[in-house]
Amino acid sequence: MKKDYNFGYTKVNSKQKTKLVQDVFSSVAPSYDVMNDLMSLGMHRLWKKRFVEIMDIKRNEIILDVGSGSGxxxxxxxxxxxxxxxxxxxxxxxMLSEGKKRLKKKQNIKYFIGNAEKLNFNNNFFDKYVISFCLRNITEYQLSLKEAYRVLKPGGKYCCLEFSTPKSSLISSSYKIYKSKILPLLGEIVAKEKNAYKYLSESIDLFPSQEELSHNLEDCGFTRVDTINLFNGIVAIHTGYKV
Ligand SMILES: C[S@@+](CC[C@H](N)C(=O)[O-])C[C@H]1O[C@@H](n2cnc3c(N)ncnc32)[C@H](O)[C@@H]1O
Structure with a gap:
């Protein structure tokens, strides 16, 4: 029997999900950065700064940024x-071209069009695998975790920044209203893409909790899996190491 996938609350097949998600990103690419600032009131910049601190990058490391978007x-x-x-x-x-435009004068950056579910890189190649606000959009996200494990060197670090589950019920209920009512409205007014932001809201609702994602990482072989909640768990950073 064929498996169903969620494109937001709509059930679709695997191919349809990948295409629909890509249509979303093609449509929002020009307004992606403005919308991020607006939707999070600039908070995404702080989350990303904290994310990079937690990566704990060392000199000469080889880093893979999956779903790099606008860079x-x-x-x-x-x-x-x-x-x-x-x-x-x-x-x-x-999305990748938006990133290239911003980073064009920077050195030591290589760009790849590719699917996180099947990476075209050798085993044991990267020191860090980082993924920010992308995991939720991957059709078979568990496959991407396995691929992350494969391409990391032994001792390499996996770092994921993603929307997650708020810890307090008070925050959870106001956040629910924000996601279901305000987000799509902002998307309609600013990006003229109400459905894209409706998808964003629904995909956040359906994404695994901190605990579930941590188990998934451990099932793939990652050790010392850790979760850092930001904003009461609205966003979480997951880390883990390849043995
Ligand atoms: C919400 S954006 C995040 C961009 C950037 N990382 C950031 O934090 O601002 C998600 C990105 O993941 C990409 N993406 C979605 N599914 C993907 C997949 N299966 N493999 C690689 N990239 C994917 C999208 O095209 C999009 O550019």
Whole structure:
């Protein structure tokens, strides 16, 4: 029997989900950065800064940024002023080009169009695998965790920044109203893409909790799996190491 996937609350097949998600990113690519600032009141910048601190990057590391989009994480990594090799990968050409435009004068960056579910890199190659606000959009996200484990060197670190589950019920109920009513409205007014932001809201609702994602990482072989909640768990950073 064929498996169903959630594109937000709509059930679709695997191919349809990948295509629908990519259509979302193609449509929001030009307004993606403005919308991020608006939706999070600039908070995403602080979350990303904290994310890069937690990566604990060392000189000469090889870093893979999956779902790199418009290049926010790479920009933040470059602020560390360390010599690193950055590999930016995204399934969406429009999003990757936004990143290329921003980073065009920067050195030691390579760009790849590719799917996180099947990476075209050798085993044991990267020191860090980082993924920010992308995991939720991957059709078979468990496959991406296995691929992350494969391409990391032994001792390499997995770092994921993603929306998650708020810990307090008070925050959870106001956040629910924000996601279901305000987000799609902002999407309609600013990006003229109400459905894209409706998808964003629904995909956040359906994404595994901190505990479930941690178990998934352990099932793939990651050790010392840790979760850092930001904003009461609205956003969480997951880390783990390859043995
Ligand atoms: C919400 S954006 C995040 C961009 C950036 N990392 C950030 O934090 O601002 C998600 C990105 O993941 C990409 N993406 C979605 N599914 C993917 C997949 N299966 N493989 C690689 N990239 C994917 C999208 O094209 C999009 O650019």
């Amino acid at each position: 926010d994480i790479a920009m933040e990594i470059l602020k560390e002023k360390l010599t690193t090799s950055l590999y930016l990968l995204d399934l969406n050409e429009e």
